[in-house]
Amino acid sequence: MSALLRALAFLAVCAALTGAAPHWRWPSLPRGVAPPPVPANNPMSAAKVALGRRLFYEADLSINGTMSCGTCHAQKHGFADDNRTRPGALDDAGRRNVPGLANVGWLPALTFADPGLTTLEAQVTVPLFGEHPVEMGMKGKDAELVRRLARDACYVRMFRKAFPEMRGEITTAAVAKALGAFQRTLIAFDTPWDRARRGKAPLPEAAARGEHLFQTQDCANCHAGPNFTDGGYHRLLPVHDDRGLGETTGSAEDDGRFRTPGLRNVALTAPYLHDGRAATLEDAVAAHNPSITAAHMHDIAAFLNALTDQGFVTDPQFALPESACGKRL
Known part of the structure; x- marks a missing residue:
């Protein structure tokens, strides 16, 4: 040998x-x-x-x-x-x-x-x-x-x-x-958006328009990359009783800054923002852009819905296990 x-x-x-x-x-x-x-x-x-x-x-x-x-x-x-x-x-x-x-x-x-x-x-x-x-x-x-x-x-x-x-x-x-x-x-990498990028099926027209708006109206500046987050800390809302990053760093310059959340499956994760004050996708989008038109709001919401991986939220390998060591739990 x-x-x-x-x-x-x-x-x-x-x-x-x-x-x-x-x-x-x-x-x-x-x-x-x-x-x-x-x-x-x-x-x-x-x-x-x-x-x-x-x-x-x-x-x-x-x-x-x-x-x-x-x-x-x-x-x-x-x-x-x-x-x-x-x-x-x-x-x-x-x-x-x-x-x-x-x-x-x-x-x-x-x-x-x-x-x-x-x-x-x-x-x-x-x-x-x-x-x-x-x-x-x-x-x-x-x-x-x-x-x-x-x-x-x-x-x-x-x-x-x-x-x-x-x-x-x-x-x-x-x-x-x-x-x-x-x-x-x-x-989770099997959403309608992912499949469109792989050439398997195009996005619905509204979602495609919404993606264009998302990319051209500053959304993608923070919600960037494959998971739609830059990992950075940004201030969106007035500071109230939660200092956010400032609580960790001790710097007043960081008060009100919170990490950008990823957007995969975002249509399923309501409510939104760090304190949950935005009840719907539309509320969350409006918090970023209060002057958005109804038509643009509709299209961006359609795009965000296209980031849902249905297999991810129904996959039994992620669910509560039914058994362990050969016995039912």
């Missing part, structure tokens, strides 16, 4: 002994779109994604068992929420509108007003342990969170399979890694 074959055989044995996950394969992506960045300390695997999916819908991640990630990020709403803001598990008032999660793995920053949160793993700590506002209410409850998951034999098996290098130890860091891995699979 050659040295190369012996090395390959040795690696295969190691993988079998450690339960190492098979190589992850991303689904087909549009030409020119690379897979989302993945942290070196959290490589993708099918086992990790399966665990993250189950944890995404796990209400035991909240202090009183009433709220999961999926409570606020509902698949039918493009993994957003249809309330202006969502109260926390202990009924603390929400501060900001819940953003959708389509293609969230590509976003350079992950909240409306904190450019320092650049990985999904770090962002998980905000709803779990944050206090401004309290969402899932688990600050200081790391041991309780681990205890809850460890009492479920299936979770023990799933963590062991997802994190063989940790011998399946259940930690809040592992929870964050699994949730991050699952969210990177929330990929």
Whole structure:
């Protein structure tokens, strides 16, 4: 046996002994779109994604068992929420509108007003342990969170399979890694607009006119790129009780600036703006351009509706799992 074959055989044995996950394969992506960045300390695997999916819908991640990630990020709403803001598990008032999660793995920053949160793993700590506002209410409850998951034999098996290098130890860091891995699979690139760009079917006339208006009337200056966001922070509305970026930086120059949201599945993610004050697409467009004509409004709304990926919001691989470890949940 050659040295190369012996090395390959040795690696295969190691993988079998450690339960190492098979190589992850991303689904087909549009030409020119690379897979989302993945942290070196959290490589993708099918086992990790399966665990993250189950944890995404796990209400035991909240202090009183009433709220999961999926409570606020509902698949039918493009993994957003249809309330202006969502109260926390202990009924603390929400501060900001819940953003959708389509293609969230590509976003350079992950909240409306904190450019320092650049990985999904770090962002998980905000709803779990944050206090401004309290969402899932688990600050200081790391041991309780681990205890809850460890009492479920299936979770023990799933963590062991997802994190063989940790011998399946259940930690809040592992929870964050699994949730991050699952969210990177929330990929939406099959809208009428995408299909038109691939030459499969033209956009309806109104939507085509709306795209032209979108590109020529400054919308695309901020809503740019494949996910329709420049990742920047801009001021649209007068500053009231939410300083936005200024709260993070401490600079008055940043008061009232919020990150540009992406627009994929935007027709499903109402209400809009950082505080949810715009109830409809038309309200959101008017907030950007109060003098827009009715005809232009109609066409831009038609274009925004063409950014809906129906497969994304009905795909069962993103939904609440029906079973785990061979048993119904």
